[in-house]
Amino acid sequence: MIEYISGNIAELTATEAVIEAHGVGYLCNISLTSSAALQPKAEAGEQARLWIHESIREDAYELFGFTTRDERTLFRALVGVSGIGGMTARMVLSAFTPAELAAAIQAEDVRALKSVKGVGPKAAARIVVDLRDKAFELTGGPIAAGAPAAAKPKNPAVEEAVAALTMLGFAPAPSQKAVLAIAEQDPNATAQAYIKAALKALRG
Numbered sequence: 077m078i079e080y081i082s083g084n085i086a087e088l089t090a091t092e093a094v095i096e097a098h099g100v101g102y103l104c105n106i107s108l109t110s111s112a113a114l115q116p117k118a119e120a121g122e123q124a125r126l127w128i129h130e131s132i133r134e135d136a137y138e139l140f141g142f143t144t145r146d147e148r149t150l151f152r153a154l155v156g157v158s159g160i161g162g163m164t165a166r167m168v169l170s171a172f173t174p175a176e177l178a179a180a181i182q183a184e185d186v187r188a189l190k191s192v193k194g195v196g197p198k199a200a201a202r203i204v205v206d207l208r209d210k211a212f213e214l215t216g217g218p219i220a221a222g223a224p225a226a227a228k229p230k231n232p233a234v235e236e237a238v239a240a241l242t243m244l245g246f247a248p249a250p251s252q253k254a255v256l257a258i259a260e261q262d263p264n265a266t267a268q269a270y271i272k273a274a275l276k277a278l279r280g
């Protein structure tokens with residue numbers, strides 16, 4: 077079993093990272109949170125470490141990577157909930173930081189959870205029921221208000237934000253409309269900022 081992978085960031089998008097270690101490139105599915113954390117390292121040419129979850133099925137073998145153990149722990153808890161697969165769990169972790177997700181579960185905020193694409197009312201309720209008693213335990217406790225946010229990428233484009241939202245399962249037309257509307261207000265924002273703001277708009 078792979079615990080983590082350390083190496084150079086060969087490729088990075090909002091949803092995938094290729095980590096090169098000892099001549100092998102490992103393609104890892106990542107959340108927007110991990111993508112934002114990796115971006116400064118990619119730009120600086122620094123090595124990175126991803127904590128790995130292996131998803132092995134009859135028809136596929138996938139790696140999911142996380143910049144923190146807390147995020148991986150929550151991912152594993154989410155995929156342990158009936159009806160929540162790996163890609164849906166990644167969507168949830170793209171919409172919330174680990175601390176925000178733990179708080180939403182603890183508060184039994186089904187409305188916030190079901191706003192994530194791919195999470196219906198029943199799935200949101202199951203997440204709350206299954207994880208509410210151990211939400212903060214999974215992340216080592218709540219993070220204090222005002223904790224610094226993950227670093228944002230510096231040089232992305234509107235097209236990258238639209239492509240990332242499409243890869244996450246949102247329809248291209250509404251994704252483009254949401255990002256363009258945000259870009260009109262702040263044309264110099266980063267792709268990560270566009271994605272985060274668009275996610276809120278698309279979730280209603």
